[in-house]
Amino acid sequence: MESKEITKEQALSLKGYKHACHIMLYGDTDAKLFGKIPTKHIVLMQMRFDGLLGFPGGLVNPGQESLESGLSREIGEELGVALCVSPEDHLSTQLASSPPNLVCHFFVKKMTEEELREVEKAAVVASDHGLEVMGLVRVPLFTLRNGGGLSSFLSHSFIGNSRSQLLSALRTLGLVSHHDLEAAVTRADKSLHSKAR
Numbered sequence: 001m002e003s004k005e006i007t008k009e010q011a012l013s014l015k016g017y018k019h020a021c022h023i024m025l026y027g028d029t030d031a032k033l034f035g036k037i038p039t040k041h042i043v044l045m046q047m048r049f050d051g052l053l054g055f056p057g058g059l060v061n062p063g064q065e066s067l068e069s070g071l072s073r074e075i076g077e078e079l080g081v082a083l084c085v086s087p088e089d090h091l092s093t094q095l096a097s098s099p100p101n102l103v104c105h106f107f108v109k110k111m112t113e114e115e116l117r118e119v120e121k122a123a124v125v126a127s128d129h130g131l132e133v134m135g136l137v138r139v140p141l142f143t144l145r146n147g148g149g150l151s152s153f154l155s156h157s158f159i160g161n162s163r164s165q166l167l168s169a170l171r172t173l174g175l176v177s178h179h180d181l182e183a184a185v186t187r188a189d190k191s192l193h194s195k196a197r
């Protein structure tokens with residue numbers, strides 16, 4: 001899905017648009033896969049009720065609450081934690097090409113490994129668990145010798161523009177090197193292309 005980047009202020013001045021707010025929670029880790037492959041960072045996404053991957057969040061009505069407090073409310077429902085989202089956590093706003101009249105606001109929040117583990121534990125007993133949210137998942141950011149890892153993750157199906165939100169956050173925050181990211185995207189796109197044939 002192609003989307004056009006606009007400012008948060010432009011988005012808020014649009015009439016008759018819905019506002020979706022989603023957040024990427026992330027942090028650093030020293031953990032090594034199989035005791036040798038550095039996982040480097042933790043990045044959380046979720047498996048939704050419809051089988052698609054996306055970020056925690058949902059629709060917010062800016063006429064009734066700020067984008068940040070609406071997003072905090074959605075996080076409470078989906079992840080069972082009280083998380084304060086601030087305007088500084090905003091990363092981008094995009095005009096969705098589909099569905100029409102939707103803007104997608106994207107936030108990122110850095111947390112410690114311990115805090116992220118607490119979120120993962122709380123999510124299992126959150127009210128939406130097993131209903132709107134089937135579970136949190138960590139994004140594998142590494143590339144294995146057989147090419148698996150990030151590229152296999154990117155070959156799954158994503159809701160809306162969440163795949164491009166993920167890629168732009170990984171790029172902007174420098175969580176994956178430019179070379180590794182481009183290689184993973186190329187490999188994933190090839191695999192998606194061959195599945196489609």
Ligand SMILES: O=c1[nH]cnc2c1ncn2[C@@H]1O[C@H](COP(=O)(O)OP(=O)(O)O)[C@@H](O)[C@H]1O
Nearest residue numbers: 020022054055057058059102104159160161162
């Ligand atoms: O992670 C995401 N990134 C960007 N857009 C998303 C993401 N998840 C859902 N959306 C879009 O946001 C809108 C609201 O969906 P969502 O299911 O999150 O909210 P809701 O629970 O308030 O209905 C939908 O149009 C959906 O396509």
